[in-house]
Amino acid sequence: MSIALPNSENLVAELRARAMALGFGSFGIAGADARPDLPEKLRQALEAGWHGDMEWMAETAERRGSPKGLWPEAKSLILLGYNYGPESDPLGILEEKSLGSISVYARNRDYHEIIKGKLKELAGLLARRSGEAVKVFVDTAPLMEKPLAEAAGLGWQGKHTVLVSRDFGSWLFLGAIVTSADLPVDKSHPQSCGRCTRCLDVCPTRAFPGPFQLDSRRCLAYLTVEHKGQIPVEFRAPMGNRIYGCDDCLAVCPWNKFASIAHEAKLRARDDLERPRLADLVQLDDQGFRQMFAGSPIKRIGLGRFLRNVLIAIGNSRDQSLVPLAEAKLVDEDPLVRGAAIWAMRRLAPARAEMLRLSFEPWENDAAVRVEWTGELA
Structure with a gap:
């Protein structure tokens, strides 16, 4: 059994305060073995073909299923959320057919670049204070950030499979620091969608086989970004004027009402990408x-x-x-x-x-x- 670092609670308090100063709105810690159910969930999704032509998901399945599969020395994961909630309803532009709708997350600088620098600074502080090894990830490695963020208490995976936060709704960029340090973990967040199915009902292509399941092959976010061939004919008319990504399932989440007021430090859209x-x-x-x-x-x-x-x-x-x-x-x-x-x-x-x-x-x-x-x- 591993033993937590001496004064680990003080270290976590320092890390949390520094994360908030860097603009993160959410901070939580999970053990590297917090979600033993993930390998089986991933296997079922891959066998159903829901990953489409994202072959890299299947190729990295063994590492993707567990943080320890990615890095055997991993003991703890710090999960962080950065608010990117829009200033107005992103679905309004869908009625203006001569304009292009760009997903909210892509209306500013690449979030990978913005968040990775902040993660590196925070990870450096952890390494100096603990003497332990650290690695940082922002959606660029086979790490299942959303269920791990749920385990760390940042929120819960909604029926649209995106992380939902009581403070930020569906508008959180996620980043992770994986470390060999043994840190005290936070309580996982309970699933809080209740009977609501707005995110499932609004999908223009019926990309959800069921709650908490996403078939990427029918998802406009996947088709407009990841898919390399022609858009399948059955999805062209439902695509409307969405030219990069799709925000429908995120935008209708009732928890979003807190996102615009929860945190001042957030990414804001470029004017030229809001109504191109x-x-x-x-x-x-x-x-x-x-x-x-x-x-x-x-x-x-x-x-x-x-x-x-x-x-x-x-x-x-x-x-x-x-x-x-x-x-x-x-x-x-x-x-x-x-x-x-x-x-x-x-x-x-x-x-x-x-x-x-x-x-x-x-x-x-x-x-x-x-x-x-x-x-x-x-």
């Missing part, structure tokens, strides 16, 4: 894309996937002024972009699209794009 015009976005070239999204998580998906998303939104816009801009992308060098442009044209200007098909289809060398021209997917 589809007409401007679809005209971005590679240089413009890189400049606009420098330091943003959006940059990681690349111009092709981004334009794919924008063109699907244009197809859903009913805005005839966007037809020439969609048509211009029919000659894009990226087949992902050409395919999405065809779908947008078929939605906005079907007669014009059919006329153009006679010119474009015979010369198209990409099989998937040719299928878009035939209309067999529509």
Whole structure:
């Protein structure tokens, strides 16, 4: 049996105070073996195929299932939450079809960069005070932060699988410090969703097989960010004007009413990413894309996937002024972009699209794009 560090309570109090000073709103500690149920839950999700084409989840399953699988020396985990609650309802823009909806978490600098620096500072303090080893993680390693944060008392995993906090609702970035130090643990948070199913009911693609279960293959957050191919046809119309991520299930959570007033230190959105015009976005070239999204998580998906998303939104816009801009992308060098442009044209200007098909289809060398021209997917 391991023995906690001498004066560990004083050390934890110092760490907690420093975390709050760095802008974190939540702080909790869990033992490295706090969730022995995770390997089996992960196995079931992978066997069901809910991870989609995120093969790295299956490849790292053994390490992902347990902090000790990731690092055998681990004894304790410090879980921290950083508030990014929006100033207004992020779902309001969904009715403004000529604008693009960007998920709240992506409207500022990449949260990995912001939070990792703060974690490193806090971990350095722990290492100096304890003499123990530390590692920091921000959604970049096979660590199941959400259930571990639940074990550390930060909140509970809601029926939408996202961590919910009594103070911050569904708007928390999570980071973790894994350490060989044996620290006193906090009490886990009980599940507090009650009978509420708002997050499940609002999902435009029915991505939840059941409460606390998420099929990524049907999730717009996954499809617009992680998915590398064309958006499956059945999800294009429900996608609306969501061009990066989806906030629907988070935004309707009743606990969010506390998020806007709970903590002043939080990430705030860039003005230009709150209401971007589809007409401007679809005209971005590679240089413009890189400049606009420098330091943003959006940059990681690349111009092709981004334009794919924008063109699907244009197809859903009913805005005839966007037809020439969609048509211009029919000659894009990226087949992902050409395919999405065809779908947008078929939605906005079907007669014009059919006329153009006679010119474009015979010369198209990409099989998937040719299928878009035939209309067999529509």
